[in-house]
Amino acid sequence: MKTLYTSLVACVFGVGALAAMPAAADNTSNAQKASQKSAAKKDSKLMSTSKKCPPGNLHRSRCMIELLLEDLTANYGGVGGGGISSIKAASSTSYIVSLPQEERIDLLTYEFEVTADGSVSVKSKVASTQDVGRPSLTDNGVKK
Amino acid sequence: MIVVSERVNTVKKTLNLPKFDATLNTDVCDARNNAELTLKLKLGFRQINPVGGAASGMYNDYGSATGTPRKIVKWTPGEWAAWKSNFVRSAQAFWHGKFWLVNQLGYFGYKVGAQIYLPNIWCRFEMVGSEASSGVHHHVIDVVRLDVTENWFGSHSTLYDSLDTRSVQKGTDSAGHAIMQRAHVHEVGHLLGLGHVDIGKAHCLATTNTNASACYGIADQDKNSVMGQGMQLRPEHAEPWMTAMREFVKVETKSTVYTIPPATGLQIALRVLDVLVPFVPKMQRQYPRKPAEVEARTLITAR
Numbered sequence: 001m002k003t004l005y006t007s008l009v010a011c012v013f014g015v016g017a018l019a020a021m022p023a024a025a026d027n028t029s030n031a032q033k034a035s036q037k038s039a040a041k042k043d044s045k046l047m048s049t050s051k052k053c054p055p056g057n058l059h060r061s062r063c064m065i066e067l068l069l070e071d072l073t074a075n076y077g078g079v080g081g082g083g084i085s086s087i088k089a090a091s092s093t094s095y096i097v098s099l100p101q102e103e104r105i106d107l108l109t110y111e112f113e114v115t116a117d118g119s120v121s122v123k124s125k126v127a128s129t130q131d132v133g134r135p136s137l138t139d140n141g142v143k144k
Numbered sequence: 145m146i147v148v149s150e151r152v153n154t155v156k157k158t159l160n161l162p163k164f165d166a167t168l169n170t171d172v173c174d175a176r177n178n179a180e181l182t183l184k185l186k187l188g189f190r191q192i193n194p195v196g197g198a199a200s201g202m203y204n205d206y207g208s209a210t211g212t213p214r215k216i217v218k219w220t221p222g223e224w225a226a227w228k229s230n231f232v233r234s235a236q237a238f239w240h241g242k243f244w245l246v247n248q249l250g251y252f253g254y255k256v257g258a259q260i261y262l263p264n265i266w267c268r269f270e271m272v273g274s275e276a277s278s279g280v281h282h283h284v285i286d287v288v289r290l291d292v293t294e295n296w297f298g299s300h301s302t303l304y305d306s307l308d309t310r311s312v313q314k315g316t317d318s319a320g321h322a323i324m325q326r327a328h329v330h331e332v333g334h335l336l337g338l339g340h341v342d343i344g345k346a347h348c349l350a351t352t353n354t355n356a357s358a359c360y361g362i363a364d365q366d367k368n369s370v371m372g373q374g375m376q377l378r379p380e381h382a383e384p385w386m387t388a389m390r391e392f393v394k395v396e397t398k399s400t401v402y403t404i405p406p407a408t409g410l411q412i413a414l415r416v417l418d419v420l421v422p423f424v425p426k427m428q429r430q431y432p433r434k435p436a437e438v439e440a441r442t443l444i445t446a447r
Contacts, residue, residue, distance in 0.1 A: 078357060079322075080314045082205060082296045085212045100205050100212060100298045102314075102327055104355040129356040132206035132300055 050121030061089070063120040068095055068110045071122060078106055093123075098130070105130040159391050163337050164282060166388035168396070173263045175256045176447060178244065178432055181385055181392075182268040185283075185335060188276030189228050191219045192288040192303075203288050205298025212298070215291035223289065223306075230309055231328055232273040238329045238370075239336070243267040243382035244430040245389060245423035250438045253402030260402050261432040265423060267385040271332070283335055299327060301334045315373035317364040323374045333371050336384040341372035382425035389423045402435055414441070 049070065053063040065087060072084075081101035090096050093114055099106040107130055113123040158167045165184040173179055194201025199218050205211030245265035253262050276284045289306045290297055297305035308327040315323040340359040342348040348359035361372035368374035370381065407415035431444040 077316065079316060080296075080312050082212060082298055085205070101357070102298070102330075103300045104357070105298075106357055127357070129353050131353055131355050132208060132211075132298065 050119050052117075052119045055118060060114060060118070060120060064093075064095060064110070064112045067112070067120065067122055068097060068108070071110070071125065072097065072108070076106075076108070081106070104132060157392070157396055159388065159395075161388060161391060163335070164384065164388075166385075166391070168265075168388075168392050170252055170254070170263065173252070173254050173261065173432065175259070175261060176431060177263075178266045178430070179252055179263040180268055181245070181265045181388060182270055183336065183384055183388060184270045184272060185332070186272045186274075186279070186281045187232075187335075188279065188281035188284045189231075189273055190276035190284055190286050191224060192216065192286050193218045200291060203297075206300055207286065207303050208298075214288075214294050214297050216288045216294075217291050219287075219289050227287065227289075227306055227309070228273050231304075232271050234309060234326070235328055235332045236269055236271045238326075238375075239269040239332060241266065241268055242377050242427060243379065243385060244426045244428070245382065245385060246426055246430055246443065247422070247433075247438070248418040248424060248441075249422045250402055250404040250435065251393060251399065251422070252396075253399035253435075255401055260435055262402060262435065262438050263432045264430040265385070265389060267382055299331070301331045304328065304331070311375075315360070315367050317367060319364075323367055325370070325374055329375070330370055333381065337387065338371050338381060338383060341366045341369040377427065379425040379427055386421075386423055386425065393422060404435075404438065 049067060051063040051067060053059045068087070076099065078099055078101055081099055083099070084097060085100050085105070086096075086098040088096050088098070090109065094109060094111045097108045097110070099108070107128045109126045109128070110122055111124045111126075113121050156167060156169045156171060158165055163185075165186070167182045167184065169180045169182070192203060192207075194203075194216060197218075201216055202213040203216045204213050243266075245267065247262055247264050250262040253260055255261070274281070283302055286303045287306065288297060288304075295307070297307070299305055299308055304327075308331075311324045311326050313322045314325040317323055340348065340354055341361045342359045343350055343354050345362075347362060348354060348356060361367035361369060366372050368376045370377055426443075428445055431447040433442070433444050437444060
């Protein structure tokens with residue numbers, strides 16, 4: 001399962017800002033995952049946009065990523081952050097987009113529907129947050 | 145542990161609380177001037193420089209091994225001194241002198257001639273910034289100096305970058321207007337113990353991740369809060385000073401000149417609230433009150 005998960009890591013775009021960082025999500029601790037899950041909520045805006053894609057996994061994944069980028073451009077409200085730090089496949093039909101902000105990383109998980117005729121559409125989008133650990137402090141505030 | 149120290153021949157006390165030191169000064173009280181409560185936050189600043197003494201290098205967002213690397217350059221003594229000075233001066237100016245705590249139970253009474261006055265509390269803020277390597281600090285703050293080609297770095301409350309004192313857009317209100325914030329004043333709010341603006345609301349329960357984007361405000365008013373995405377202060381941001389006063393009344397409440405009389409009738413319910421919240425925050429200057437004004441719950445904003 002782990003091999004399959006790793007093999008589905010997103011393709012790297014030619015655009016530098018979209019460089020995928022698979023290690024980031026692979027190294028996410030269980031605690032962080034639990035934290036992400038607790039903060040997750042369904043986005044109310046479900047999209048109906050779909051794309052007809054040529055056969056093959058490369059084209060299918062390209063279509064999924066194009067769809068999520070279009071949605072991000074139209075709907076992501078976070079401004080002032082560090083842009084996109086990774087787009088990572090979480091399964092063969094879902095991608096997680098990481099958008100670093102001060103104190104946190106916004107995560108958007110897109111789930112896609114793929115039909116037999118090759119059309120790809122966004123099935124759902126879930127927003128969550130990865131806490132970027134504030135260091136533990138002793139009673140007098142000095143770093144442990 | 146709370147340490148109380150009292151200066152001889154003065155009525156100035158300092159409590160060394162976990163997040164800051166708090167000094168209550170009643171020396172300054174007279175018919176027009178309240179007691180002064182100064183919170184002192186001692187920060188130790190530490191340079192993050194490229195490894196091996198290089199002029200430039202990379203450093204990851206949030207100081208995390210998995211964060212995006214950003215290009216940094218070595219601090220120069222002049223840039224470092226200027227950055228620290230600007231940080232301390234601007235953060236102190238933002239938080240200093242903005243709140244008054246209304247003394248609901250008539251603590252700390254004093255006489256001016258024959259007239260008894262009960263002071264309110266003016267909330268002051270002092271930040272001391274020094275090198276992390278010397279002295280005792282409430283927090284140690286690491287700071288990277290970004291290369292001119294970088295315009296953003298992933299910071300948190302104890303890891304800053306050289307651009308964090310600048311005003312940048314953090315959000316947009318419902319009318320499409322930019323909401324600007326200087327990150328360091330928000331982070332100093334955290335260091336004083338304040339959380340994000342929407343904590344406790346349905347979309348940001350205290351039991352969930354309170355760094356989620358919704359916790360920075362959904363409504364325009366909340367987005368504009370300094371503990372949201374903006375720069376606006378609100379009375380509830382006086383909570384660190386209220387926390388300090390809760391500690392002070394445990395050790396210094398007795399006055400030989402005035403004790404509030406027992407509540408009667410409809411006043412009893414209000415007195416219960418006053419005991420729960422003995423100092424009520426306001427963002428308008430409040431003048432010391434006479435006993436009858438305290439008992440009638442009259443606010444004196446001009447005298």
